[in-house]
Amino acid sequence: MTKLGWTILTLIVLSVLAFGSMLSFGPGNGPSPVARMKARFEKATPNDLGLVIPVAGVARASLVDTWGAPRGGGTRHHEAVDIMAPGGAPVVAAAAGTVEKLFQSDAGGITAYVRSPSRGWVYYYAHLSGYAPGLAEGKRLAAGDPVGFVGDTGNAGPGNTHLHFGVSRMRAGDGWWGGEPVNPYPLLAGKASPR
Numbered sequence: 244m245t246k247l248g249w250t251i252l253t254l255i256v257l258s259v260l261a262f263g264s265m266l267s268f269g270p271g272n273g274p275s276p277v278a279r280m281k282a283r284f285e286k287a288t289p290n291d292l293g294l295v296i297p298v299a300g301v302a303r304a305s306l307v308d309t310w311g312a313p314r315g316g317g318t319r320h321h322e323a324v325d326i327m328a329p330g331g332a333p334v335v336a337a338a339a340g341t342v343e344k345l346f347q348s349d350a351g352g353i354t355a356y357v358r359s360p361s362r363g364w365v366y367y368y369a370h371l372s373g374y375a376p377g378l379a380e381g382k383r384l385a386a387g388d389p390v391g392f393v394g395d396t397g398n399a400g401p402g403n404t405h406l407h408f409g410v411s412r413m414r415a416g417d418g419w420w421g422g423e424p425v426n427p428y429p430l431l432a433g434k435a436s437p438r
């Protein structure tokens with residue numbers, strides 16, 4: 244090989260090594276995907292992390308990621324997490340917020356929409372059998388405060404008692420019905436979906 248050839252080869256090897264060192268000698272091995280995801284949420288809502296499991300007595304480990312499951316014979320997708328529980332089990336606030344709307348709908352049945360203190364998130368509780376005593380629009384809730392009771396109202400199906408729990412990212416000006424649903428599973432389970 245010519246001298247020029249060796250020079251070019253040396254430059255290539257050096258640049259590959261330099262690139263490799265940037266990858267491997269950065270700040271540690273970098274955050275895990277879950278940590279990066281959590282960091283994004285932390286950036287948006289520093290006070291809204293650490294969601295409580297919104298049904299009393301349900302273990303974090305028993306949650307199932309039902310986000311995206313087909314509904315309505317495949318005509319739509321599930322934009323929440325269903326938490327199976329006996330009828331009448333206490334539903335509690337997953338995070339602090341203000342009750343923005345108490346609403347009855349064909350799909351959700353008896354529902355509650357709770358807006359985070361930052362106003363950046365809405366937590367949605369559906370298929371309730373009823374509200375906790377004293378729950379009213381405008382009431383401020385701490386995480387763990389009573390919201391209502393697990394039921395099968397709306398399109399849950401008779402006897403299919405569960406809490407349909409949704410989380411929506413809200414932009415300024417979004418009403419309680421608006422926002423962009425995000426998967427609550429990682430926020431509740433504290434880990435990425437096993438799927």
Ligand SMILES: [Zn+2]
Binds near residue numbers: 321323325406407408
């Ligand atoms: Zn559901």
